Amino acid sequence: MRLLPLMGALSLVAACSGEGSAPKAVVNDVHPVQVYTVQRESLQRTINAVGTVRFRRETPLGFTTAGKVATVRFEEGDTVKRGALLAALDTTNVGADVSVATAERDRAGSEFERVRSLYADGWITKARFEAAEAALKAADARVRQAGFASGTAQLYAPSNGVVLSRNVQSGQVIAAGTPALILGEGDSGFIFRVPIIDRDATKLRVGMAAEISIESLASGPIQATISEIDGRANEATGAFTVQFTLPSNSKLRSGQIGTANIKLPASEDGSLQIPASALFGVRTGEGLVYVVNSKNKVETRNVAIERLTDEFVIVSGGLQPGDKIVTSGLEKLRPGSKVRAIQAAR
Structure with missing residues (x-):
């Protein structure tokens, strides 16, 4: 230079x-x-910028209900198959809730049958019949709610992939929606994300070609294309994140560092x-x-x-x-x- x-x-x-x-x-x-x-x-200018390899989809996974973590079956870096049980909440209380709700629904059902028979014979008012009917519907709803809570106490892998981050431990109490694991979905492929200063980002367009050199790969530069340019700059750095689609390569890993070499059209x-x-x-x-x-x-x-x-x-x-x-x-x-x-x- x-x-x-x-x-x-x-x-x-x-x-x-x-x-x-x-x-x-x-x-x-x-x-x-x-x-x-x-x-x-x-x-003709060339833009060189350092970036990071990522899965196209890196999905935070969490429970839809709060609870105590009973087990986490995978560690960071582990490969998982679609449908694998990743983690589960302690369902002791949830099971009790289902039993209680089911018993209440059974009682409400028996009462409704008794009231319906009396109403048919003209011994009780319509208001009393409607109250028994409403009680049965409410009991049914509580059973469904308890069953839903039981069904959401397990966390399953939505696709084949790699556990990128494990954020919970057995015995930990977590809130609903808290990310327990982050899964890199292997079927989604890889991308390369790099911050570009605003002066240069304005010259880039989706579809432009680039060479990506990954430090840990000895096979030479990878040919890639720009697939996405953020519409808003990072407030802290003022840079725009530019995303490149990478071809399939078995040696790519999320987190690898590389350099993008982008040749701009002649000015x-x-x-x-x-x-x-x-x-x-x-x-x-x-x-x-x-x-x-x-x-x-x-x-x-x-x-x-x-x-x-x-x-x-x-x-x-x-x-x-x-x-x-x-x-x-x-x-x-x-x-x-x-x-x-x-x-x-x-």
């Missing part, structure tokens, strides 16, 4: 240029200088690239260049510095394609100095 030397060169130029003006020179002297002809070029905006040696008076985000006019005299132009590449500085504003800028001997020039090109840098 030549990025650090390039940045160092910019710093040196800035330090030598003082407050943005070149050292004084005699205007009538003719200074031999190298020049560079500015051209608009198709600039055709107003950006220009110039040698770092053409800049002086560098300040935050901007700098000056000397442009040679038709009379072979130099004049200063202010340019905005967008970014650095290995060899060039990408700038915008102040320059047009075809402009000739000075790339050597800047310390001998000032606005109006006469120059003679001794070598065209481009």
Whole structure:
């Protein structure tokens, strides 16, 4: 990489240029200088960002009722099959509730049959009959509720997968809905998730190709495509999470670290690239260049510095394609100095 030397060169130029003006020179002297002809070029950028491999679906699993955990049958990293019993709550109290509710329903049913017979013979009022009927329906509902609680005391695997996280222990009391386990669903495949700064995320589109290099895999880069771009930036980091779909690979594991290499389409905006040696008076985000006019005299132009590449500085504003800028001997020039090109840098 030549990025650090390039940045160092910019710093040196800035330090030598003082407050943005070149050292004084005699205007009538003719200074031999190298020049560079500015051209608009198709600039292709590459975004490199570190991310993590994940299952496409990593599902938190919990009980729908509160209770005391009786058993947890798997540890983190264990492979499970669809329908496997993962964990269960203590059903001692639940079983008692079912028995009580069933007994109450039986009594309500007997009472309803007795009242219905009396009502048919005209011995009791309709209101008394309706009350017995309502009591039976309520008892039925309590039985169903108790049975539902009993049925939700077991936690089963919804698909084949890997236990990624175990958050409970036997004997622990948990609330309804608390994630007891996190299951990476193996049938869902793998994705690669990476945070991208907002400036770069705006240039990405679903379907763009990328190369994913996983540090723990020696088989070389994996070809992937962007499948999803978050619509909202992370409030803490300001980055957007970009998701890539990965092809099937038996060596992939959730949590593996890798790097995404994304080549952006060639840029055709107003950006220009110039040698770092053409800049002086560098300040935050901007700098000056000397442009040679038709009379072979130099004049200063202010340019905005967008970014650095290995060899060039990408700038915008102040320059047009075809402009000739000075790339050597800047310390001998000032606005109006006469120059003679001794070598065209481009």
